[in-house]
Amino acid sequence: MEKRDVNQNKPPRRSFLYYYGLIMLVLMLLNIFVFPSVMDKTVEVRYDEFLTSLDAEEIDEVYVTTNNEVMYTLKNDSKGVVHKTGLMPGDNITERLAGTDARYSSEIQTQASPLLDFLLTWIAPFVVLVLIGQIMGRAMMKRMGGSNAMTFGKSNAKIYAESETGKTFADVAGQEEAKEALKEIVDFLHNPQKYTDIGATLPKGALLVGPPGTGKTLLAKAVAGEAHVPFFSISGSEFVEMFVGMGAAKVRDLFKQANEKAPCIVFIDEIDTIGKKRDGNIGGNDEREQTLNQLLTEMDGFDGKKGVVILAATNRPDSLDKALLRPGRFDRRIPVELPDMRGREAILKVSARGVKMDETVDYNEIARATSGASGADLANIVNEAALRAVRLGRRMVSQQDLEESVEIVIAGYQRKDAEVSANEKKIVSYHEIGHALVAAMQSHSAPVHKITIIPRTSGALGYTMQIEEDQRFLMSRDEAFNKIVTLTGGRAAEELIFHSITTGASNDIEQATRIARAMVTRFGMSEQFGMVALETVSNQYLGGDASLACSEHTAMRIDEEVIETVRQAHDKACQILKENEEKLHELAAYLLEKETITGEEFMEILKQENCENSDADAAETVEQDTAEHQE
Numbered sequence: 001m002e003k004r005d006v007n008q009n010k011p012p013r014r015s016f017l018y019y020y021g022l023i024m025l026v027l028m029l030l031n032i033f034v035f036p037s038v039m040d041k042t043v044e045v046r047y048d049e050f051l052t053s054l055d056a057e058e059i060d061e062v063y064v065t066t067n068n069e070v071m072y073t074l075k076n077d078s079k080g081v082v083h084k085t086g087l088m089p090g091d092n093i094t095e096r097l098a099g100t101d102a103r104y105s106s107e108i109q110t111q112a113s114p115l116l117d118f119l120l121t122w123i124a125p126f127v128v129l130v131l132i133g134q135i136m137g138r139a140m141m142k143r144m145g146g147s148n149a150m151t152f153g154k155s156n157a158k159i160y161a162e163s164e165t166g167k168t169f170a171d172v173a174g175q176e177e178a179k180e181a182l183k184e185i186v187d188f189l190h191n192p193q194k195y196t197d198i199g200a201t202l203p204k205g206a207l208l209v210g211p212p213g214t215g216k217t218l219l220a221k222a223v224a225g226e227a228h229v230p231f232f233s234i235s236g237s238e239f240v241e242m243f244v245g246m247g248a249a250k251v252r253d254l255f256k257q258a259n260e261k262a263p264c265i266v267f268i269d270e271i272d273t274i275g276k277k278r279d280g281n282i283g284g285n286d287e288r289e290q291t292l293n294q295l296l297t298e299m300d301g302f303d304g305k306k307g308v309v310i311l312a313a314t315n316r317p318d319s320l321d322k323a324l325l326r327p328g329r330f331d332r333r334i335p336v337e338l339p340d341m342r343g344r345e346a347i348l349k350v351s352a353r354g355v356k357m358d359e360t361v362d363y364n365e366i367a368r369a370t371s372g373a374s375g376a377d378l379a380n381i382v383n384e385a386a387l388r389a390v391r392l393g394r395r396m397v398s399q400q401d402l403e404e405s406v407e408i409v410i411a412g413y414q415r416k417d418a419e420v421s422a423n424e425k426k427i428v429s430y431h432e433i434g435h436a437l438v439a440a441m442q443s444h445s446a447p448v449h450k451i452t453i454i455p456r457t458s459g460a461l462g463y464t465m466q467i468e469e470d471q472r473f474l475m476s477r478d479e480a481f482n483k484i485v486t487l488t489g490g491r492a493a494e495e496l497i498f499h500s501i502t503t504g505a506s507n508d509i510e511q512a513t514r515i516a517r518a519m520v521t522r523f524g525m526s527e528q529f530g531m532v533a534l535e536t537v538s539n540q541y542l543g544g545d546a547s548l549a550c551s552e553h554t555a556m557r558i559d560e561e562v563i564e565t566v567r568q569a570h571d572k573a574c575q576i577l578k579e580n581e582e583k584l585h586e587l588a589a590y591l592l593e594k595e596t597i598t599g600e601e602f603m604e605i606l607k608q609e610n611c612e613n614s615d616a617d618a619a620e621t622v623e624q625d626t627a628e629h630q631e
């Protein structure tokens with residue numbers, strides 16, 4: 001989760017003084033540089049020049065200011081230049097003017113009110129500025145999503161309340177244990193009397209813990225739906241607001257509303273954003289802490305018998321503050337794990353309820369091909385398949401659509417326009433057949449389901465899909481090792497046939513190394529170290545980064561052992577391919593021609609080849625026992 005710094009979200013608060021100063025400066029600059037040039041039409045002349053023009057009757061209009069300045073324009077001057085001169089004291093200009101045909105006037109001597117003067121020069125600009133500031137502020141607020149900065153202390157929480165979620169436990173496939181644990185809460189909401197009679201207080205909150213997309217929100221909604229109570233939902237990140245104190249106010253507001261609507265369910269998603277351990281960091285996030293404290297206070301404060309149940313979801317349970325987890329708060333912890341094979345099949349069926357499927361669809365096969373997928377992934381696969389069916393102008397979804405959308409989720413869309421040269425295509429074919437052949441020649445490895453060399457948007461130029469026969473919970477050392485052998489098979493084929501290596505194996509190398517490393521550091525599968533945990537896994541629900549927990553010396557030995565394991569696997573793969581070079585050629589040629597082949601086609605060619613080139617008995621042995629012989 002990103003750590004949001006509240007201060008960053010505050011608009012820069014510039015005082016009016018700042019703007020006032022700014023505008024004053026602009027005015028001053030205008031005064032000095034711009035206005036004089038506008039006034040440039042005024043020319044100063046000597047008094048005698050004025051008198052000469054006057055005598056020559058050239059003057060059109062005369063104007064005498066209160067400062068005893070004489071301003072005049074000339075008759076035959078189209079530019080309208082204003083001449084200016086000072087009035088000679090004692091000169092009776094009116095008399096002189098009366099003798100000519102010039103028009104003349106003088107300024108009325110008014111004493112401007114000092115108050116008005118003050119108002120105009122100092123207050124009026126200020127008022128204008130305030131107005132401008134207000135308008136700009138409004139506009140800014142609008143852009144920031146309409147929250148109104150003026151309602152301090154009162155939250156404007158857009159608390160999302162549904163009176164009926166319409167979801168039931170039937171909408172949640174699998175997750176039987178979680179449902180079982182939540183049934184008690186449903187029963188409590190239905191029938192609080194039964195529990196209060198005996199004097200029991202029910203848990204105020206339950207924490208749903210699991211990887212993203214496993215149906216935590218769905219379960220919470222189902223609880224509300226089953227109990228027919230309103231469902232309040234808010235995400236932890238919504239509490240962390242742009243103004244300090246808003247988060248706490250939102251929590252107060254939420255609980256006030258929930259109390260009014262009790263019995264009800266309050267669902268707080270991503271609670272780790274506010275419920276992180278308060279680690280007393282200097283300059284730590286005050287806002288988050290205040291919000292958390294408010295949440296704790298509210299949870300302690302409300303009447304447990306009233307029927308407000310708080311469900312919260314997180315995928316980082318280890319980062320939660322202990323105070324949240326103590327009895328009376330989120331003392332129930334309900335794991336919501338990734339679905340197993342049966343679970344996946346059930347989720348596929350639930351997701352497909354509203355979708356028209358034709359008779360070719362085999363959910364079990366899709367479930368087997370999607371090990372590690374979450375409920376959300378599976379729902380997405382079904383939808384992608386439906387979209388594909390529409391795109392291809394069909395009215396029903398077929399198995400092919402589902403399989404293609406599984407591949408889209410795994411490897412991205414097909415890149416039909418990608419220009420892959422003939423030579424590269426050939427290398428990719430051998431690489432993929434290398435994987436498939438090595439897999440097929442070993443016992444303890446999942447059967448090949450599909451091989452393709454159509455490039456994908458993920459950057460893969462081809463891949464080999466293996467599907468486990470059934471749900472696996474354990475992996476033996478041999479299986480783990482064979483997996484590494486299969487992963488090195490692609491590169492081994494390139495070496496054997498082209499005597500050169502390419503970058504195409506980078507992903508294989510990564511995976512192989514990870515497995516080898518885990519074997520040594522976490523699964524206790526190395527003879528050297530035995531059953532010692534050399535790595536600890538943090539964040540198990542979000543990728544599970546591992547960090548070494550051993551001395552430098554040991555780390556070195558781990559590296560050596562990992563390298564040795566992968567090297568052995570690579571040797572074994574090379575060996576297998578060398579023994580089956582004929583088949584490698586034939587299969588690669590076939591794949592190159594077809595671009596995509598199924599596991600059945602693959603196996604058929606593999607067997608044919610055997611029958612033609614050697615006697616059947618020998619073929620059998622090779623196929624089943626290669627792995628054992630090599631070890």
Ligand code: ADP
Binds near residue numbers: 379
């Ligand atoms: P989470 O809150 O754990 O991240 P969600 O509850 O938001 O996951 O799940 C997202 C979507 O995935 C759901 O709307 C639903 O379509 C699908 N889904 C996930 N798990 C299941 C399940 N066990 N059964 C049926 N659908 C599921």
Ligand code: ZN
Binds near residue numbers: 491505
């Ligand atoms: Zn590969």
